[in-house]
Amino acid sequence: MCYIGSVKTKKMEVESAKDAKSIGARPENARNRRRNICLAVIAVVLAIVILLVVLGFTVFKAKHPINTVNSIAVKDLKFSLDIMRLRVNLNVSLDVNLSIKNPNKVGFKYTNSSALLKYRGEVVGDVPVPAGEISAGETLPMNMTLTVLADRLLSNSDLYSDVMSGTLPFSTFTRMSGKVHILIFKIHLVSYTTCDLNISVGNRSVTNQTCHYKTKL
Numbered sequence: 001m002c003y004i005g006s007v008k009t010k011k012m013e014v015e016s017a018k019d020a021k022s023i024g025a026r027p028e029n030a031r032n033r034r035r036n037i038c039l040a041v042i043a044v045v046l047a048i049v050i051l052l053v054v055l056g057f058t059v060f061k062a063k064h065p066i067n068t069v070n071s072i073a074v075k076d077l078k079f080s081l082d083i084m085r086l087r088v089n090l091n092v093s094l095d096v097n098l099s100i101k102n103p104n105k106v107g108f109k110y111t112n113s114s115a116l117l118k119y120r121g122e123v124v125g126d127v128p129v130p131a132g133e134i135s136a137g138e139t140l141p142m143n144m145t146l147t148v149l150a151d152r153l154l155s156n157s158d159l160y161s162d163v164m165s166g167t168l169p170f171s172t173f174t175r176m177s178g179k180v181h182i183l184i185f186k187i188h189l190v191s192y193t194t195c196d197l198n199i200s201v202g203n204r205s206v207t208n209q210t211c212h213y214k215t216k217l
Contacts, residue, residue, distance in 0.1 A: 063103045063104050064103075064189050064191050064215030065100055065101065065102050065103075065108055065110075065134070065176055065178070065189060065191045065215075066100070066101040066103065066191070066213070067098060067099075067100055067174055067176060067191050067192075067193035067213060068098065068099045068100075068101070068193075068211075069096065069097070069098055069172070069193060069195045069209075069211050070097040070098065070099055070141075071095075071096075071097045072094055072095070072096050072097075072172070072195065072197055072206045072209060073094065073095045073205075073206060074092070074093075074094060074095075074199060074204040074205060074206060075093045075094060075095045075145060076091065076092065076093040077091070077092050077093075077199070077201070077204045078091040078092075091148065091150055092147075092148040092153075092168070092199070093145055093146060093147040093148065094117065094145065094146045094170075094172075094199075094206075095143065095144075095145055096115065096127075096143070096144045096145070096146055096172060097141070097142070097143050097144075098115075098141070098142040098143075098144065098174065098193075099139050099140065099141050099142065100134060100139070100140045100142065100176065101134075101138070101139040101140075102134040102135065102136060102137065102138055102139075102140075103137065104136055104137075104180050105136050105137075106136050106180050106181055107133050107134065107135050107136055107180070107181075108133065108134045108178050108179075108180050108189070109131075109132075109133040109178050109179060109180075110131060110132060110133070110134070110176050110177060110178030111131050111177050111178060112128065112129070112130060112131045113128075113129040113131075113174070113175055113176055113177060114126050114127060114128050114129055114174075114175075115127050115129060115144055115146065115172060115173065115174045116172065116173040116174075117146040117148060117170060117171075117172055118170065118171045118172070118173060119148075119152075119153055119156060119159075119168070119169070119170055120156060120158055120169060122152060122156060123152070124148050124149050124152045124153045125146045125147050125148045125149050126146070127144045127145060127146050127147070129142070129144070129174070129176070146172065163201055166200060166201045166202055167198045167199070167200060167201065167207075168198065168199040168201060169196070169197075169198050170196075170197055170198070170199060171194060171195060171196045171197065172193075172194070172195045172197070173192070173193070173194050174192070174193045174194075175190065175191070175192050175193075176190070176191045176192075176193075177189070177190045177191075189215065189216075190215065190216045191213070191214075191215045192213065192214040192215070192216075193211060193212070193213055194211065194212045194213075194214075195209060195210065195211040195212075196208075196209070196210045196211075196212075197209040197210075
């Protein structure tokens with residue numbers, strides 16, 4: 001009987017030890033499970049962030065708006081020449097046809113701007129460009145009339161010789177500033193367009209037009 005009781009006692013001790021190990025293992029398994037879940041969530045978040053960054057620099061990469069001067073025509077040109085006083089009375093206005101293309105996958109919202117008319121580097125006229133928005137991939141046409149400020153033009157000492165030569169050198173300058181929202185990012189864009197042109201006094205037409213474009217992100 002003593003032998004049998006001893007055997008039973010040993011079995012009970014072994015089972016108690018197993019139960020203790022099982023109880024101790026349960027919290028550890030729970031901790032491992034929580035750790036694995038946290039690691040999986042972190043991996044998913046990182047994958048989403050990386051995907052957004054890749055899309056932001058590829059498919060949704062911010063592109064500058066393209067300002068194109070389609071045509072410039074003389075709308076009005078009046079002048080009179082006072083030879084005795086070596087004075088020129090001049091009134092000039094230009095019809096400028098612009099188009100702004102938004103090549104981005106999202107809309108481009110631009111602020112109030114203006115187009116300037118320059119004569120030999122000096123601003124002699126301007127016209128406002130009201131704020132607006134261009135949809136993704138849309139090309140927005142703009143027709144503007146630039147009127148020369150006669151007092152600024154007439155004060156330039158080169159005007160007399162230019163009128164006598166039959167050609168007036170002008171340049172137009174347009175600046176467009178706005179922003180696009182790429183995914184979670186807001187990107188500011190500034191586009192510049194400068195066109196150099198000559199106006200023939202005789203036939204009131206534009207000659208030798210050359211345009212330059214520049215963009216800053």
